[in-house]
Amino acid sequence: MVVTEDIEVPSWDLYELSIPVTVFGKPQPDLADPWYDLRLCGTGDRSSDSTGSAGAAPGFGLRTPYGLEDLVGADTVIVPSVPDPCVEEGVPLTPRLIGALRRAHEAGARMVALCTGAFALAEAGLLDGRRATAHWMHTVQLRYPKVRVDDSVLYVDDGDVLTSAGMTAGLDLCLHLVRRDLGAHVANQLARRMVVPAHRPGGQAQFIDLSVPGTDDEGLAPVLEWAQARLDQPLTIEDLARRAAVSPRTFYRRLRQATGTTPLRWLLNQRLGRAQSLLESTDLPVERIAQLSGLGTANNLRHHFLKHIGVAPTDYRRAFPQQPQAGLPH
Structure with missing residues (x-):
C-alpha cells in the first residue's frame, strides 16, 4: 500500500510517489511471479467525486478506490511524503491518517517512509526508540524526543520500520526492499532495467552543504x-x-x-x-x-x-x- 496525505498531489511531491509506483506497480513476471500488488490509498472520502481538498497546492489529481481503512491487512505500507506545512510550520497531520498507520503497524504491516513521510511515522509514534532518517534539509525539524535521527545515511532499515532520505534515496530504499523480499539477483536486474545502480556507496552526507550558516555577529x-x-x-x-x-x-x-x-x-x-x-x-x-x-x-x-x-x-x-x-x- 502507498498512502498519500491527500489525493491532490503537488507536482514537486510526485517524484517520491512515483518511485514506489515504478518499483512495485509494474509486474515483472520474468523476475518474480507473483510480483507486488500495489494499491494507492488516499485520505479522502472514496465516495466523493473530488480528487483533492479545497486549497490544495496545484498539481495532479489522482483517483483511487482505496482509502485508509485498506491499510489494515497490507504487508507493507509506504508513506512517500507529507505536505510541506506539516514539516515547515508544524501543521498537524490528520488524526485519521495517524490512527490508520498505527492500526496497520499493530496488524503486522512493515512501515516505510520516503523523505518527509518519516514525519507521519514519527507522529504516529512508530519511530519511538528507533534510528531514522529523512532528507538532510528536513532532519532539523524531525526532532521528536524519542527518535534517533541520522542525517548521514541514504536509508535506515530497522526491521519492520524503514525510512529514507529524500529524492533518489527513496529509490535506494525501494530497491533494498526488493533485495530483502526477492533476493539480490532480482533487485540487481530491476536496477539494470531502471538504469540505476543497484547500490550506491556512501550516504547522504556527501550531498550536505557543510558550510556553516552566516552569523549576525558583525565582529565575527x-x-x-x-x-x-x-x-x-x-x-x-x-x-x-x-x-x-x-x-x-x-x-x-x-x-x-x-x-x-x-x-x-x-x-x-x-x-x-x-x-x-x-x-x-x-x-x-x-x-x-x-x-x-x-x-x-x-x-x-x-x-x-x-x-x-x-x-x-x-x-x-x-x-x-x-x-x-x-x-x-x-
Whole structure:
C-alpha cells in the first residue's frame, strides 16, 4: 500500500510517489511471479467525486478506490511524503491518517517512509526508540524526543520500520526492499532495467552543504571571511582569536553561540567544503586538492572524507559532473 496525505498531489511531491509506483506497480513476471500488488490509498472520502481538498497546492489529481481503512491487512505500507506545512510550520497531520498507520503497524504491516513521510511515522509514534532518517534539509525539524535521527545515511532499515532520505534515496530504499523480499539477483536486474545502480556507496552526507550558516555577529563575520580566503594555510584558534582581537576562550564562546559549532569543527567543515568544490569543478589530483583545502596530504583528505562524508574523494568526484570554474589554482 502507498498512502498519500491527500489525493491532490503537488507536482514537486510526485517524484517520491512515483518511485514506489515504478518499483512495485509494474509486474515483472520474468523476475518474480507473483510480483507486488500495489494499491494507492488516499485520505479522502472514496465516495466523493473530488480528487483533492479545497486549497490544495496545484498539481495532479489522482483517483483511487482505496482509502485508509485498506491499510489494515497490507504487508507493507509506504508513506512517500507529507505536505510541506506539516514539516515547515508544524501543521498537524490528520488524526485519521495517524490512527490508520498505527492500526496497520499493530496488524503486522512493515512501515516505510520516503523523505518527509518519516514525519507521519514519527507522529504516529512508530519511530519511538528507533534510528531514522529523512532528507538532510528536513532532519532539523524531525526532532521528536524519542527518535534517533541520522542525517548521514541514504536509508535506515530497522526491521519492520524503514525510512529514507529524500529524492533518489527513496529509490535506494525501494530497491533494498526488493533485495530483502526477492533476493539480490532480482533487485540487481530491476536496477539494470531502471538504469540505476543497484547500490550506491556512501550516504547522504556527501550531498550536505557543510558550510556553516552566516552569523549576525558583525565582529565575527570579517574574521570568518578572512579565514575562508586562507584555507590552504595553517590556521589555529589563536590565529582567529587574534584576528578578532579577543581571547581564544572568548572567540570559542562567540563562535559556538553564533554558529552552533566549535572553531576546529568550523575550520574542518570549511576545508571539506573547499575540497568538495574542487573535486566537483576541477580535474586536479587529490594530492593537490588536499593542499589547497588545507588538509595537507591525500591520506588525510581521504580519512576525513570517509569519516564525515561517507565516501572516498574519488567516489565523490564520480558522483558529480564537473562544472569548471574560472580562476581556480593549478
